Amino acid sequence: MATKCRNCPLRQRDLFIDLSSDEVDFMQKFKAGELTIDPGTPILMEGSNAPQLFTVLSGMGIRDKMLENGERQVISFVFPGDFVGLQAGLMGKMGHSVEARTRMKLCVFDRSEFWSFFKSHPGRAFDITWLAAIEEHFLGETVATLGQRTATQALAWALIKVFQRGDALGLVENNQMKLPYTQRDLADALGLSLVHTNKTLAKLREAQLVSWSSGTLHVMQPDALAELGMTSWDTLRPRPLM
Structure with missing residues (x-):
């Protein structure tokens, strides 16, 4: 049975602004249904013009883009509460792909009703603008990481950002969270070779800052890891939930 918006478990998290x-x-009227998908299932394909928009109710995924030479750039990781498909909703097609990495449950919205946000619910329209702006901000931080942080700083930055998000979603217990991504995913996100990524992770482990094995991320010293990544271990700013 589909989850009623009034009973959405994400609304209980401080990470999301209450509606x-x-x-x-x-x-609830905008929601067309729910979709449950298995790991490895494409949600949206690069170049597609999908008629649906999605909010991730549970599970994790990945956004990536394939280049003509066969190389891949990971754009970001997808967490519960993320709004997926906005790019196609505004620009007519997706510039990247989105794939499930765990079993995921998605709230499905009909894109044909998208413009009613702007007509009858300007507050919700502002929320969509906010989500687009925060994604642009994150991509700007990613570009700075690719260009200016060392490999060690970049890995520290990426891991603390993932861990912060997981913590805000209640996915962290005893400083550990399940992480369905691979070292290749992390390398492709940061523009590093797999070998360099592996060696740098080993250095972070030897420094007793973080370990990542058997699908579990363990951050032993969040503040120190954040400092190394030239960022901070702060409570995340509440964000809209679509």
Whole structure:
């Protein structure tokens, strides 16, 4: 049975801005259903013009882009609460692909109703703008990482960002969280070779900052890891939930 918007488990998290009763009712009307998919299933394909938009209710995925020479750039990792498909909704087609890395449950929204946000719910339209802006901000930070952080700093930055998000979603217990990604994914996100990534992770492990094995990320010293990555271990700013 599909989850009612009023009973959405994500609304209980401090990471998300609470919705008014009117906004919850509107989202329930906008929601077309739910979709459960297995790991490895494409959600959206690069170049596609999908008629649906999605909010991740549970599970994790990955955004990536394939280049003509066969190389891959990982754009970002997908977490519960992320709004997926906005690019196609505004530009007509996807510039990257989105794939499930765990079993995922998605709230499905009909893109044909998308513009009603801007007509009848300007507050929700602002939320969409906010999500687009925060994604642009994150990509800017990623570009700075690719260009200016050393490999050690870049890995520290990436791992603390993932860990912060997991912690805000209640996915961290005893400083550990399940992480369904691979070292290749991390390397492709940071523009590093797999060998360099592996050696750098070993250095972080030897420094007793972080370990990542058997699908579990263990951050022993969050503040120190954040400092190494030239960022901070702060509570994340609450974000809209679509």
